Amino acid sequence: MNPLKRFIEKITKGILFTSSMVTSVTVLLVVLFLFKEGLGLFNQTSVEKHLVIAVNPLNPVSALSSTEVKSIFNQDITNWKEVGGGDLEIMPRSIDELAAAFTEEQLGEGFKNLAALIETYVNENPGVIASIPESYLKSDFKGKLIPLKKISVREFLTGTEWIPTAHPAAVFGAWPLILGTLWVSIGAILLALPIGLITAIYMSEVAGPKFRNILKPVIELLSGIPSVVYGFFGLVVLVPLIQKLFKLGVGETALAGSIVLAIMALPTIITIAEDALRTTPRALKEASLALGASHWQTLTRVIIPYAKSGIIAAVILGIGRAVGETMAVLMVTGNASVVPHTFLEPVRTIPATIAAELGEAPFGGTHFKALFALGIILFIMTFVFNTLVETVKTKKI
Amino acid sequence: MKNKNLKLMALALMLPAMMTAQSFKIKGSDTCLPLSQAEAESFMKKDANASIAVTGGGSGVGLAALISGTTDIAQSSRSMKMDEKLKMQEAGKAFKEVIIAYDALAVIVNPSNKVSQLTREQLEGIFTGKIANWKEVGGEDLKIIVYSRETSSGTYEFFKTHVLNMKNFAANALLMPATGAIVQSVGQTKGAIGYVGLAYLEKNVKALNVSYDKGKSFVQPSVAAAMDKTYPITRPLYYYYLTKIEKTVSPFVNYILSTEGQKLVEEVGYVPLKK
Numbered sequence: 001m002n003p004l005k006r007f008i009e010k011i012t013k014g015i016l017f018t019s020s021m022v023t024s025v026t027v028l029l030v031v032l033f034l035f036k037e038g039l040g041l042f043n044q045t046s047v048e049k050h051l052v053i054a055v056n057p058l059n060p061v062s063a064l065s066s067t068e069v070k071s072i073f074n075q076d077i078t079n080w081k082e083v084g085g086g087d088l089e090i091m092p093r094s095i096d097e098l099a100a101a102f103t104e105e106q107l108g109e110g111f112k113n114l115a116a117l118i119e120t121y122v123n124e125n126p127g128v129i130a131s132i133p134e135s136y137l138k139s140d141f142k143g144k145l146i147p148l149k150k151i152s153v154r155e156f157l158t159g160t161e162w163i164p165t166a167h168p169a170a171v172f173g174a175w176p177l178i179l180g181t182l183w184v185s186i187g188a189i190l191l192a193l194p195i196g197l198i199t200a201i202y203m204s205e206v207a208g209p210k211f212r213n214i215l216k217p218v219i220e221l222l223s224g225i226p227s228v229v230y231g232f233f234g235l236v237v238l239v240p241l242i243q244k245l246f247k248l249g250v251g252e253t254a255l256a257g258s259i260v261l262a263i264m265a266l267p268t269i270i271t272i273a274e275d276a277l278r279t280t281p282r283a284l285k286e287a288s289l290a291l292g293a294s295h296w297q298t299l300t301r302v303i304i305p306y307a308k309s310g311i312i313a314a315v316i317l318g319i320g321r322a323v324g325e326t327m328a329v330l331m332v333t334g335n336a337s338v339v340p341h342t343f344l345e346p347v348r349t350i351p352a353t354i355a356a357e358l359g360e361a362p363f364g365g366t367h368f369k370a371l372f373a374l375g376i377i378l379f380i381m382t383f384v385f386n387t388l389v390e391t392v393k394t395k396k397i
Numbered sequence: 398m399k400n401k402n403l404k405l406m407a408l409a410l411m412l413p414a415m416m417t418a419q420s421f422k423i424k425g426s427d428t429c430l431p432l433s434q435a436e437a438e439s440f441m442k443k444d445a446n447a448s449i450a451v452t453g454g455g456s457g458v459g460l461a462a463l464i465s466g467t468t469d470i471a472q473s474s475r476s477m478k479m480d481e482k483l484k485m486q487e488a489g490k491a492f493k494e495v496i497i498a499y500d501a502l503a504v505i506v507n508p509s510n511k512v513s514q515l516t517r518e519q520l521e522g523i524f525t526g527k528i529a530n531w532k533e534v535g536g537e538d539l540k541i542i543v544y545s546r547e548t549s550s551g552t553y554e555f556f557k558t559h560v561l562n563m564k565n566f567a568a569n570a571l572l573m574p575a576t577g578a579i580v581q582s583v584g585q586t587k588g589a590i591g592y593v594g595l596a597y598l599e600k601n602v603k604a605l606n607v608s609y610d611k612g613k614s615f616v617q618p619s620v621a622a623a624m625d626k627t628y629p630i631t632r633p634l635y636y637y638y639l640t641k642i643e644k645t646v647s648p649f650v651n652y653i654l655s656t657e658g659q660k661l662v663e664e665v666g667y668v669p670l671k672k
Contacts, residue, residue: 162568251586331574356548
């Protein structure tokens with residue numbers, strides 16, 4: 001071999017190696033970034049970073065959970081005795097309300113008097129609970145600061161309330177979102193798998209070439225439709241239909257999401273499964289028929305087992321599309337963050353939550369990190385799905 | 398070669414900026430977006446030197462960009478929060494606030510609903526989930542289904558502050574990604590209630606009369622009622638900019654406040670400051 005050829009070969013090898021390395025490293029970095037941002041949530045409290053919660057120095061209450069803070073500022077808890085204090089009405093005050101209690105003159109130029117005014121206000125009103133920016137807290141603040149507990153993994157995973165905009169303490173409970181995602185995805189798979197596989201088998205084995213030539217492009221066209229269009233279709237056609245059919249108050253339900261997702265996953269499942277079925281070598285089929293097996297027996301005993309790995313790939317890709325799909329689901333599931341009990345209730349999925357809320361979540365803040373933590377959950381869910389399918393595949397059912 | 402191309406491209410991008418005195422960016426509220434776009438287009442038609450880039454993203458995003466210095470004007474559908482004012486203060490930036498127009502929110506229900514008026518207290522009860530059936534507010538025995546915008550929307554914040562008294566929406570409220578989706582859903586759901594900007598009112602939904610004085614007087618949402626401030630769920634739309642660039646942006650801001658600019662406000666579907 002001449003040296004030039006050898007040189008080119010080496011270069012090609014190098015390029016191949018680098019490109020595969022770059023791809024793997026990128027994937028790893030993305031995952032690393034996701035985990036870094038998401039896990040950061042668990043060493044923060046649910047109150048925004050620069051805020052502190054303060055009460056009157058004489059108040060016996062010395063610790064509150066973030067749910068309690070939320071309920072207090074929501075005026076669901078109105079008396080200190082409900083959270084272990086004396087029989088006294090609670091006066092929740094945000095920084096806006098504190099500032100509004102004074103005139104501009106009192107506040108002074110550039111709010112220079114604000115810190116002192118806040119301190120007096122907190123000390124004079126026994127029932128007050130105030131959220132104060134750290135920078136406006138006097139260094140010798142005489143009020144009592146209430147330390148909040150850090151968000152725990154357990155609280156995040158099992159909490160049933162998701163109120164990211166509650167002020168000053170947000171509530172992050174991902175349980176309804178996790179369930180919502182699972183319900184919609186599982187529903188979609190249950191609908192799409194049988195229909196998809198049956199269609200694929202029909203197209204590869206039963207349908208005549210003429211019909212197949214029409215059917216295949218039509219099905220492939222389905223995958224070219226943008227997901228927003230599916231969402232609109234779902235909202236305008238499916239939702240009212242479900243509402244009438246089941247005589248429901250609301251048509252935006254998990255079922256609507258599942259049906260839309262099933263329609264979206266169908267082209268992937270059908271095309272890939274059909275391709276796999278059709279790659280069965282002619283010799284195998286003919287051998288089976290020559291042994292006296294019927295067409296049906298050949299199909300179930302020879303063709304499907306041979307195409308098994310392709311069919312499983314179709315399933316993985318279909319599931320992948322369903323779990324991660326955002327836009328269409330956002331439009332038809334109603335997005336209420338409540339724990340679903342039936343398929344005929346509104347649900348909020350993780351991708352929809354991330355897409356809808358990331359725009360306004362302050363960069364690097366608690367809400368931002370909570371959304372990344374949701375991303376980790378989603379990642380783990382797809383990872384488990386894929387591993388399951390892989391194990392089933394290698395076990396040779 | 399590639400480098401040269403890049404430089405050329407950068408130059409081409411910078412050229413308009415260097416040539417005109419009036420080149421600036423507007424960022425923020427999606428509610429203000431159509432208005433700012435219309436105003437900027439018509440302003441640029443009149444003044445060939447001006448170049449204005451308008452982007453959305455939400456009121457909070459715009460104000461954050463103003464603080465960090467990545468936009469010249471922040472458009473916002475709510476006033477600046479104390480928190481943000483303090484941040485501006487810390488950054489040592491003086492700013493100006495201008496109200497460019499008003500927007501009124503209408504509370505809408507399905508046309509088949511017999512209820513045609515509600516007080517603020519009833520609305521608070523309904524949207525926070527304490528009132529769950531229409532018969533509690535004088536309607537038929539039907540479950541109330543609450544539709545709201547997503548939490549990232551300025552409209553959501555405004556409704557929460559002015560109608561819900563800072564309380565949180567009910568957990569089972571359905572959050573819709575767009576105003577159009579709320580109109581569509583309320584139009585096809587019998588027990589539904591939602592809120593949308595006046596510009597989005599359509600025949601397939603019914604707008605409720607609202608009372609802010611505990612039921613003494615109910616006002617129908619309309620541009621006229623919003624202008625004379627009798628309709629209570631009205632919000633100002635703001636522009637915020639730094640005092641030091643006032644010279645650059647004031648021709649545009651003055652244009653919006655002019656008779657011509659305010660006429661455009663009405664055409665786009667918002668409430669002008671005055672007739």
